[in-house]
Amino acid sequence: MECRTCFESLTAFIDGEVARSDADAIQQHLDACPGCLEQYESLHYATRLLDSLPEPYLAAPSFGPIESRLPRAGSRFFDWGGFLVPRWVPAGALATLLLFFSVPFYWTTSSERDEMERMFTAFVEERERLEQEHLRVASESRRVVISNPFTQVSQSGDNPFSLR
């Protein structure tokens, strides 16, 4: 291990924040390097000194003022980004949004339904018209059959296919 690597790991080594294998390597280096050992001892002493000092003379504020600012359990308000908002607001907002989007949708669908009904009625009427037309054509076709020239020829005795 190089001195630089050892030095940069000394604080973590003192704080017990290096892996076991790294700790062994650092310890071996310290055993062999007086310069790094001196750095280790001075950092270790400073850390111990910091640790032995009492905490700053500062007490936590009493809980009362904090408690008075806490939202109560079952409160009609909740915290939203630092603002107290009534609990019904999200449900109300959702209902408003649904209403806002559903009315145009209903209007749209009802007008489409009317249009479809008109189209269906037109389709039925067209179909009926075509059916009537078909019947008319069919009846005319029957008339054509009745006036079949072969039949007429046969009736008149001028049938060109006759083997007479």
Add this chain to the structure above:
Amino acid sequence: MTAQSERKRSAQNRISPERLERLVASVKDGDVEAFRQIYDFYGGKIVQYIYRMTGSRPEAEDLTQDTFVQAYRKIGSLKDNRKFQSWLYRIAQNNVYQKYRGKQPHFESINDEEGQELADFQKLATPMKSPEAGVLSGELQEVIQKAIAELPEKYRKVFVLSALHRLSYQEISEIADRSLAAVKSDIHRARVAVRDKIKEYLGENYGMSNLF
């Protein structure tokens, strides 16, 4: 076992992780009494952390109140109850940043009249762990606070959390939102800078630089 690791261990024993998890779960259900118990444990830590970051006692008290009120209101957003500590410190840190955005905190003297009265009382109530700490603690606190104030912001935060609050590097990296390697490097640089200040002070005033 070093003194600081013993202290770290004893501090952790004051509230077990399982108990803290239960308390946090209760707070999520709206239990104010559970929140009061959490405050009893973390209130002092947070006010000291903010004080170290801002250097102002009234600001520290105000921001501590804000921090706990926000923590209560936002506790539902905490997904892993075991991360409560780093989550709480992060709220405190964000409050400090918000308050001092673009401004340099003004560090007041620790040894003002009110602080000195409390200091005297605490000296009577708390036996010092070593003779040199007993002799120097008041002045040394001042030197350390000054050294902390002179640290760049990113070093100041990790120094306070590691050297004074004894948080793990993993927790500090979560609070600072930086990689473990970057946090490790910053902690080392901050510790060396503060050590040099202490060494200089002890050498100039007490001829004790040979201790380092």
